[in-house]
Amino acid sequence: MTDWYRNTTWDEDIGQAFDKKLGRAKHKAQYLNIQAYTLLAHDPLAAAELARRAVATGDVDQEARARLYLGTALAMAGDVDSAVDALEEAIAVEQRNPASRTGAFLDQALLIAMSRRNDMYEIALERLDSEPEILFEQEISTALIAAILIRHELGHDMSEPAARILGLLESFDAEAHAPMPSYLSIDTLRSRLSEVKAGSILPEPAPRAFVGRDRPD
Structure with missing residues (x-):
């Protein structure tokens, strides 16, 4: 049975069931991030929204990863400039909290190069x-x-x-x-x-x- 925070598809019913479980969870940002990551290849727009919700929790230990997933989701959806900006925010979080390092600068560098963001x-x-x-x-x-x-x-x-x-x-x-x-x-x-x-x-x-x-x- 699939964990409630590892859905590979997303719709209103799945979202409601997820939110019900999330409401009882202690580490909400962590579960939001896992679900966002799981959806990246299947539904990047849903993944982006979940990543934004993870950022909004204010969990400093999960923020850099949430912004990394947000940048990846936006890139997959075709919004390259917003993806670069989200990854820049992830890098800024890592600079404030080195323990949260994600390597977002590597993904951002490739996006910058491929989109010719001179x-x-x-x-x-x-x-x-x-x-x-x-x-x-x-x-x-x-x-x-x-x-x-x-x-x-x-x-x-x-x-x-x-x-x-x-x-x-x-x-x-x-x-x-x-x-x-x-x-x-x-x-x-x-x-x-x-x-x-x-x-x-x-x-x-x-x-x-x-x-x-x-x-x-």
């Missing part, structure tokens, strides 16, 4: 450069990809590392198998890395081009 290039690189070991934790790392794309946009020659990442991505037959966030289109990522490999900068793409879901009406 107003935030410098701060994203500063955060990535502050922990250089993160760039190489995996053969295909979101941190490394973000750094490659941003540095290319700033005029650096990143053709060699871009070619290496492109070669590694060829080993994945389908987007579902690639070690990337679920809101990221691997085809669009390959296209961006191909630009870097060729040393060209193309016009800014529409934000929805790189997310896995269209922006809701």
Whole structure:
């Protein structure tokens, strides 16, 4: 039987049953966060609302994670600018409370790079450069990809590392198998890395081009 706070679908009846259990729970923000995380891939708008509710509880130990999930949900729904802002708020919470670290800056750096938010290039690189070991934790790392794309946009020659990442991505037959966030289109990522490999900068793409879901009406 599924735990009451791990529903993979969401509707009015499920929400009412969840709220009834939540009303008796001691650690409300924790259960809201778990439910939000569980719904990210299935119903990002519901996940976003649950994450907002977790933030509203005022639980300082759960706030950074709630804002991380909010940013992820918004990215999956196609609202990239709001996702970047939510992740910035998560980073601010982590700076005030280092014990609540989530790594939100890694997801944000990738969103900044893919959406060409050039107003935030410098701060994203500063955060990535502050922990250089993160760039190489995996053969295909979101941190490394973000750094490659941003540095290319700033005029650096990143053709060699871009070619290496492109070669590694060829080993994945389908987007579902690639070690990337679920809101990221691997085809669009390959296209961006191909630009870097060729040393060209193309016009800014529409934000929805790189997310896995269209922006809701």
